Amino acid sequence: MLYLTTVVILFILWIVMSGIFDAFHLTIGVLMSFFIAHFSWDLLFQNTKMPLSERVGEFFRFLNYVFWLIYQIILANLHVARLVLDPKLPINPKIIRVPTKLTKDISFVAYANSITLTPGTITIGVERDHLLVHAIDDRVADDLFSGAMERRIARVFEVGK
Amino acid sequence: MLFFTIVSFYLCVLIFINLYRAIYGPDILTRIAAINAIGTKTVMILILIGFIYGRVEMFIDIAIVYALLSFIATIVAAKYFLTRRSIE
Amino acid sequence: MTFHTIQIITAGFFILAGLFFFTTATLGLLRFPDFYCRLHATGKGDTLGTLLMIVGFMIYEGFHLLSLKFILIPLFLFMASPTVTHSIGRAGVTCDVEPWEKKEQSGTEETE
Numbered sequence: 001m002l003y004l005t006t007v008v009i010l011f012i013l014w015i016v017m018s019g020i021f022d023a024f025h026l027t028i029g030v031l032m033s034f035f036i037a038h039f040s041w042d043l044l045f046q047n048t049k050m051p052l053s054e055r056v057g058e059f060f061r062f063l064n065y066v067f068w069l070i071y072q073i074i075l076a077n078l079h080v081a082r083l084v085l086d087p088k089l090p091i092n093p094k095i096i097r098v099p100t101k102l103t104k105d106i107s108f109v110a111y112a113n114s115i116t117l118t119p120g121t122i123t124i125g126v127e128r129d130h131l132l133v134h135a136i137d138d139r140v141a142d143d144l145f146s147g148a149m150e151r152r153i154a155r156v157f158e159v160g161k
Numbered sequence: 162m163l164f165f166t167i168v169s170f171y172l173c174v175l176i177f178i179n180l181y182r183a184i185y186g187p188d189i190l191t192r193i194a195a196i197n198a199i200g201t202k203t204v205m206i207l208i209l210i211g212f213i214y215g216r217v218e219m220f221i222d223i224a225i226v227y228a229l230l231s232f233i234a235t236i237v238a239a240k241y242f243l244t245r246r247s248i249e
Numbered sequence: 250m251t252f253h254t255i256q257i258i259t260a261g262f263f264i265l266a267g268l269f270f271f272t273t274a275t276l277g278l279l280r281f282p283d284f285y286c287r288l289h290a291t292g293k294g295d296t297l298g299t300l301l302m303i304v305g306f307m308i309y310e311g312f313h314l315l316s317l318k319f320i321l322i323p324l325f326l327f328m329a330s331p332t333v334t335h336s337i338g339r340a341g342v343t344c345d346v347e348p349w350e351k352k353e354q355s356g357t358e359e360t361e
Contacts, residue, residue: 116334
């Protein structure tokens with residue numbers, strides 16, 4: 001099942017990249033998709049035992065999360081822009097430790113990437129139970145400690161726990 | 162069309178400002194970050210060149226490949242300092 | 250005001266907004282005092298700038314198969330840019346680069 005999903009994803013990518021719709025190119029596309037999927041179908045998905053319906057639900061929850069994240073990124077950039085354009089440069093950088101309860105690898109990746117993309121914080125180290133975060137002023141560090149983003153990540157990826 | 166030319170000139174000016182950091186940056190990690198920023202702006206300039214010459218469908222491929230290459234180059238440079246454990 | 254005019258004005262607005270974030274990213278790279286803070290400017294400003302400019306190009310070009318190719322670039326960059334920022338930052342931590350701290354007395358505005 002995952003094998004066929006990988007083939008379909010690869011074939012969609014082929015169509016997007018080539019943009020030619022005659023029989024010759026489509027045939028080559030299908031053949032190459034099967035060929036590549038034969039070697040790498042178990043690399044694309046992490047948990048191979050998860051049923052497909054759950055996976056689709058996770059995908060749509062993730063899409064919902066992405067839109068919230070883009071809104072947060074716009075806020076983050078306006079914040080950084082305000083800091084940069086201020087002639088006094090009112091920054092107070094420091095390194096903080098953020099404890100986390102996430103367990104899966106994929107949620108760690110999503111959480112660390114989201115921290116890097118949102119207000120004034122970048123992840124500079126990942127341990128098993130906490131993240132090292134460089135925060136650029138006090139307000140954004142307090143925002144991070146409130147844990148709203150971690151709850152959203154847990155709602156997307158760790159539903160069954 | 163003139164609009165795209167002006168925009169790409171403006172991005173070129175930004176690239177030269179970044180190049181100042183890449184050359185005179187106080188430490189080497191700043192230089193890596195500046196080179197990465199230059200790579201992102203170059204991708205934008207490639208697409209703008211595609212609009213100026215009316216061949217977007219060709220230049221978008223070049224832009225995608227350039228984005229992949231600059232990503233790999235930055236990762237390799239950062240990875241080198243992860244194993245070397247000193248920036249001198 | 251025709252549909253075409255609205256399309257071009259919207260695209261121009263998005264492209265100019267992208268340029269604004271590129272500018273703040275560059276200014277941040279120049280003004281911030283140490284390289285952790287400079288990573289804040291480049292890692293965030295370039296990502297959003299790219300996204301906004303690509304949206305502007307897509308609106309200008311109209312929707313067809315090429316738009317999907319345009320989407321590939323921000324899609325890739327949203328995974329790549331935090332990875333790059335994180336990996337440079339972790340290299341800094343591993344090499345024991347001391348982060349810049351705000352001093353109590355005045356005169357901390359100089360940026361090398």
